[in-house]
Amino acid sequence: MYSYAERLKAMRDTKIRHTLEKRKQNGYTDLDDFGTVPISEGYCVTPWYNSTNGSFYGYDGMCENFCRVIDAHEPYIDPNEMLCGRWRDMLVNYRGDLHYMPDWLKNNLKNLEFIKNGATNQWSKRWDEQRFPYDHLKPLQAKYNITTGIDGDAHFACDYRIGFELGFGGFLEKIEKYRAINPDKQAFYDAEERCVKAIIAFIQRHIDRLSVMIEEESDELVKDNLITMKRTCENVRLNPPATFREACQWTAFFNCASRIYTRDGAGFQLDGLLYPYYIKDVADGILDDETAKFLIANLLLIDPHYYQISGVNENDEDMTNPLSWLILEAADSINIACNLTVRVHENCDRQFQKKAVYYLLKNKNGWPRFANDKALAEGYMRNGIDKKTARERIAVGCNWMCVPGREYPMNDLVKVNVAKVLEEALKDLRTEMDAGSACSTERLFELYEKHLKCAVAVTAEGINLHLDHAWEVTPELIMNLMMKNTLERGEDITQCAELYTVGIDGAGLAVVADSFGALEARVEQEKLLTWEEMFAALDNDFADERTRLMMNIAPRYCQGGTVSDAWAKRMTDSWVKIVKSQPMPKGRQLIPGWFSWSRTIEYGSRVGATPNGRRAGEPISHGANPNPHFRADGAPTAQANGIASVQCGYGNTAPLQLEFDPKLAADEKGAEIVLNLIESHFKQGGTLININVLDGEKLLAANENPDLYPDLVVRVTGFTAYFASLSPKFRQLVVDRFLQGI
Numbered sequence: 001m002y003s004y005a006e007r008l009k010a011m012r013d014t015k016i017r018h019t020l021e022k023r024k025q026n027g028y029t030d031l032d033d034f035g036t037v038p039i040s041e042g043y044c045v046t047p048w049y050n051s052t053n054g055s056f057y058g059y060d061g062m063c064e065n066f067c068r069v070i071d072a073h074e075p076y077i078d079p080n081e082m083l084c085g086r087w088r089d090m091l092v093n094y095r096g097d098l099h100y101m102p103d104w105l106k107n108n109l110k111n112l113e114f115i116k117n118g119a120t121n122q123w124s125k126r127w128d129e130q131r132f133p134y135d136h137l138k139p140l141q142a143k144y145n146i147t148t149g150i151d152g153d154a155h156f157a158c159d160y161r162i163g164f165e166l167g168f169g170g171f172l173e174k175i176e177k178y179r180a181i182n183p184d185k186q187a188f189y190d191a192e193e194r195c196v197k198a199i200i201a202f203i204q205r206h207i208d209r210l211s212v213m214i215e216e217e218s219d220e221l222v223k224d225n226l227i228t229m230k231r232t233c234e235n236v237r238l239n240p241p242a243t244f245r246e247a248c249q250w251t252a253f254f255n256c257a258s259r260i261y262t263r264d265g266a267g268f269q270l271d272g273l274l275y276p277y278y279i280k281d282v283a284d285g286i287l288d289d290e291t292a293k294f295l296i297a298n299l300l301l302i303d304p305h306y307y308q309i310s311g312v313n314e315n316d317e318d319m320t321n322p323l324s325w326l327i328l329e330a331a332d333s334i335n336i337a338c339n340l341t342v343r344v345h346e347n348c349d350r351q352f353q354k355k356a357v358y359y360l361l362k363n364k365n366g367w368p369r370f371a372n373d374k375a376l377a378e379g380y381m382r383n384g385i386d387k388k389t390a391r392e393r394i395a396v397g398c399n400w401m402c403v404p405g406r407e408y409p410m411n412d413l414v415k416v417n418v419a420k421v422l423e424e425a426l427k428d429l430r431t432e433m434d435a436g437s438a439c440s441t442e443r444l445f446e447l448y449e450k451h452l453k454c455a456v457a458v459t460a461e462g463i464n465l466h467l468d469h470a471w472e473v474t475p476e477l478i479m480n481l482m483m484k485n486t487l488e489r490g491e492d493i494t495q496c497a498e499l500y501t502v503g504i505d506g507a508g509l510a511v512v513a514d515s516f517g518a519l520e521a522r523v524e525q526e527k528l529l530t531w532e533e534m535f536a537a538l539d540n541d542f543a544d545e546r547t548r549l550m551m552n553i554a555p556r557y558c559q560g561g562t563v564s565d566a567w568a569k570r571m572t573d574s575w576v577k578i579v580k581s582q583p584m585p586k587g588r589q590l591i592p593g594w595f596s597w598s599r600t601i602e603y604g605s606r607v608g609a610t611p612n613g614r615r616a617g618e619p620i621s622h623g624a625n626p627n628p629h630f631r632a633d634g635a636p637t638a639q640a641n642g643i644a645s646v647q648c649g650y651g652n653t654a655p656l657q658l659e660f661d662p663k664l665a666a667d668e669k670g671a672e673i674v675l676n677l678i679e680s681h682f683k684q685g686g687t688l689i690n691i692n693v694l695d696g697e698k699l700l701a702a703n704e705n706p707d708l709y710p711d712l713v714v715r716v717t718g719f720t721a722y723f724a725s726l727s728p729k730f731r732q733l734v735v736d737r738f739l740q741g742i
Contacts, residue, residue, distance in 0.1 A: 159405025169238030185490025311343030380651030398718020517564025552613025593652030
């Protein structure tokens with residue numbers, strides 16, 4: 001049989017082939033690389049709709065359709081691998097936004113009866129507005145271009161320890177136990193039971209397929225691998241995992257199910273939960289390091305869930321262990337889209353952190369990224385959370401953290417476009433000017449804060465609507481299995497979480513900061529323009545290029561000590577104050593951050609010309625990053641310093657996103673240079689760093705012909721994706737950020 005290296009190459013080649021096949025089936029997808037395999041020939045799901053609007057909701061609707069989707073999934077077994085199982089399709093596609101629906105499903109849906117019957121106009125109903133309308137919120141949500149969080153799913157983290165302790169059979173026993181205790185919650189327990197049985201049936205189909213493959217296989221080494229695969233699947237079908245391999249296989253099956261249900265991508269502390277299995281199996285003589293690496297690489301291939309490694313515990317003690325190193329080596333060996341986060345702390349093994357940077361430079365695939373244990377834990381504790389809980393919080397999303405099993409944070413689901421808020425403030429200032437009042441940046445900021453308070457208030461109303469009714473619309477039936485209080489009480493996690501620290505991100509920081517800075521510098525201090533001339537320039541979208549350039553090259557945010565840097569800090573203080581002072585019911589808290597995800601194009605399209613020289617419709621700034629061309633040298637240290645100064649301080653992030661071709665070798669010296677930058681940013685209070693180390697020539701060539709570079713992985717924002725799978729506009733977004741960066 002192949003060596004591990006040969007098998008990994010074959011697995012990676014298959015992954016690349018699948019990436020191109022999926023693009024043909026799905027069209028371009030500007031999302032994570034979910035680890036899916038192509039839809040098989042003859043695959044078909046007929047959804048069951050329990051709403052007259054042509055959609056499905058609640059325990060019965062979500063359960064019935066999850067069972068239909070997972071039952072349609074064929075087993076996936078590659079004899080090169082040690083683990084089996086893949087997922088192909090997502091439940092929420094069948095009631096979701098047509099904009100994100102894969103092409104193959106759009107074509108299939110044309111033949112469904114509910115469309116023939118004229119329900120097409122009712123499509124895209126993720127939220128049940130018939131029962132839970134929010135028309136009264138929509139005008140202000142549109143006015144401030146708010147991503148509301150209403151209808152959001154997943155975006156919290158399971159506690160995998162629960163699953164490792166119980167197994168799928170244990171879930172059924174727990175459901176039966178608490179069904180008897182809570183007789184009024186039968187609908188909940190019926191749905192949970194059916195979902196677990198559907199997962200068990202999914203595993204059984206793999207066992208059945210393996211039996212056939214074993215009979216047909218003539219190569220004894222391949223047959224031995226298939227026999228072990230089958231035995232592993234049989235052991236985890238009902239029982240808790242007992243070995244390292246079983247823990248990895250159990251995780252793979254659960255991840256397939258949770259992805260199918262609501263695209264959940266939140267993993268766990270990979271080197272923590274798997275370490276006891278590793279230690280025991282090594283001591284028992286049934287596992288060596290090369291096999292452990294291969295199994296981890298196989299797990300990362302099956303699905304790029306967000307996992308984190310290293311870090312410190314509540315006593316600030318280093319948690320780096322031998323498995324931490326093996327995980328880095330495993331990710332390097334498979335070298336695909338990967339969402340590993342390395343937790344950084346001064347007490348952690350610095351050589352391990354340097355090794356992580358080495359792989360970032362070596363593979364140029366956007367992994368790993370780096371999180372600041374100290375700043376994130378201390379910030380989260382400011383919400384009244386104890387240190388032990390804060391240390392348990394893990395990085396499991398694009399920009400966000402979560403306490404596994406206990407927290408429902410809605411992180412990365414809720415955003416306010418502050419560039420749109422500025423636009424509304426400018427309208428008010430002009431009205432006052434036309435009425436004879438004097439203009440000033442101070443008055444503009446007062447108006448900006450007035451609108452910002454209004455935006456946060458209506459955002460909070462939307463969040464509360466979602467939290468009050470999410471269990472009736474999209475109950476989290478799969479993730480509920482590994483959450484605390486859910487099965488015990490017969491309630492969805494949205495109803496019974498211990499912590500509701502809800503993230504709310506501002507987007508467009510640099511656009512607004514540079515706009516205030518340009519107005520103060522050019523209009524108030526230098527008097528190169530009058531307020532009337534400024535408003536005229538906005539009206540005509542900077543038809544006079546000289547005026548645009550004059551505003552555009554005014555002192556910028558992240559240049560260091562500029563008027564715009566001061567405005568960015570003032571904006572952050574204001575954002576934090578307004579968000580944290582917003583009243584919330586039932587123990588819920590709003591947690592401020594700065595992050596745009598990949599919505600810079602979308603948000604920019606809704607905003608007219610802004611005083612920093614940005615023309616109408618152009619993208620807003622990315623996350624907490626400065627605007628393009630903020631410095632002639634694009635100094636990463638200047639950018640890092642600026643972003644460190646705008647951290648919101650309550651455990652939500654304002655990530656530093658770097659795109660560059662540093663011409664650094666993947667060696668001791670190169671790794672030291674980048675690690676010094678990471679440590680410096682974190683010492684200043686930075687929270688999260690996403691780095692794209694890119695080969696400039698390869699990136700530009702791939703943008704011209706992506707099919708020639710199917711293995712090129714980029715970090716689009718908090719997530720990694722295959723460049724060839726991205727739409728032309730998103731490929732250009734990555735290219736522009738690179739060209740305008742360092």
